[in-house]
Amino acid sequence: MTEATKRSTIRDVAAAAGVSVASVSRVLSGKYAVGASTRSRVMKAVKDLDFVVNAHARALNQETPGTVAIVIRSVTTPFLAHVAQGVEQQAALDGQLCLVCTTQGDPDREVAAMNLMREQQARAVILVGGVLVTEEYTSRMIQLAHSLDAAGSRLVMCGRPAPAPDLPVTVVDYDNAGGAYAITSFLLSAGHRSILQIGGEEMNTTATVRVAGFRKALKDWSVPYDAGTMRVAGPMTRAFGYETMRARLAEGVRFTAVFAGNDDVAAGVLLACRHAGVRVPEELSVVGYDDEPIAADLVPALTTVRIPTDELGRAAVRRVLHPNAGIGDSGIIGTHVVVRDSVCPPRTEPELRARRGGSGAL
């Protein structure tokens, strides 16, 4: 590790290079209105002295600020990226640096990353989003929670339940079940009774809760739930939404609305409908979850559930750096339905047959 060197001045550089301060400044301006030999002498001096331009001398020479870390599978998932942005925003407000560690979902890389953050003595180490809960996962998290706690770091579960009771863990969650309940109720109140839920793996914490909210709404509206015909479990991806929808349309399965596990799945569903000539929402209503940026650009614009992702990230940092700021660890951040153009009341069979010349795939 490099020792923080005593800050050298532009005069030290000029002296070491045997040139004038003006020449050094001309060189550093990047304009190079100086001879090559002068420049190389100045650059050598700059390097030897590890010289730092004034504008940033403070930043470069002061003690490294504290850090908060967020450990996620990938930064290409908008949900994760926006939570990371919230973490960055709050870290900046608190004068902390923000490190994002990506793991590609590899548990060993996740542990290695968290170990590095422990050595960094990151104030908070934030894990985000749903996971497949296994015994291995649970015991790993128990270890990490204690290991970080022993090093003065705090493990934060963001949009994910605590792995076990009585752990040194801060949980920051959003009302996932409430959002699923609300969007399902939105479909039900529009008159839909045969709703297909697509996407979300069994045992995934996020999917499990969304399906629970979906089922609770059906129950409250006295609509029987049949997992065999009303839910297709699988990855929350655009490809899975497309393939599943294409297959169901080909089978001529009857349903009037689709509740996609998230907006990516919904994008795949909409594409499959476009390819099959099924008009949304006239012939099929579609809703998603997450309100990713893409939702507003899909055609029709997608009715979905808004998660305040940036606030989720900010809250994760605040609750560690400001434990006494009156925000309890148990706080749940609200979600709400964003109504756009992808839902309308279901057509009756005769209407559909009339419009589709009898080939009522739905």
Added chain:
Amino acid sequence: MTEATKRSTIRDVAAAAGVSVASVSRVLSGKYAVGASTRSRVMKAVKDLDFVVNAHARALNQETPGTVAIVIRSVTTPFLAHVAQGVEQQAALDGQLCLVCTTQGDPDREVAAMNLMREQQARAVILVGGVLVTEEYTSRMIQLAHSLDAAGSRLVMCGRPAPAPDLPVTVVDYDNAGGAYAITSFLLSAGHRSILQIGGEEMNTTATVRVAGFRKALKDWSVPYDAGTMRVAGPMTRAFGYETMRARLAEGVRFTAVFAGNDDVAAGVLLACRHAGVRVPEELSVVGYDDEPIAADLVPALTTVRIPTDELGRAAVRRVLHPNAGIGDSGIIGTHVVVRDSVCPPRTEPELRARRGGSGAL
């Protein structure tokens, strides 16, 4: 900083807690088929011994792997996120951890982040994407390049030119001008002659090169370029694309195609057209740049320029970790046009008037 402790075994934990190994394992399984007092004794021992589950003991106890770092403004920009993903992929292949530092575009945070990465002795510190070039920026980069070099780290400019000659910097770039030339030629060969270029700030390295490619294509097709009527400089955002397009349509300016500075700008342009009742591509052709995931879901699907962003990130890491792998520092990664549905030959004025009942805004 915590010393890497000698690895303790499950037996040590059992001994310290005064319980059986089986009890420890039951507790760690997360199933808690054990009494509260046993659990708390085990957890105390686990914490005291900083015990690590076998599955990940190696990862947690071995020397921390090396790191590569990528310093970007935000992870919510798809282009930056995908480059970061490429960096992560190559880092994983080379057994390195990947740290993403986000700066919100604040130079002081950028310097502080790079300083931290220098202390981390990150093998590579990668800066991505275009910047507004100022003297302050140039001199800051000169300092950072030497400062990192002195610490055994390598500064990598990814999709960005070297700030100055003769610096210890690795440059990994894509054929930005070639992509702009190709997509402009695609519009020209479809018959378009009045093309409006929207988005990209003056002095931004990426925008400057794209406009140069745009102008070179116009020149090769003998189409005069008039900055006043053919380019609207500004941020590469959806909002700027929407507002600019709405204003130009309201003014009734005549052009048959739009070259959006990137896909976000194009998304805003398409929305403005939808709101104004201008059909794309029948009445106006639109192209973008970057081939972000959204491009395929826009309606009409967007014809744009594909940048191999993941490969850009992988190459940035490879060129530092494998300098002798036969990939020179000067290599440029190719770009190409992805043809979708947002371009068609321009309508003649009479055709447009006929279709639009005389109100020929275009």
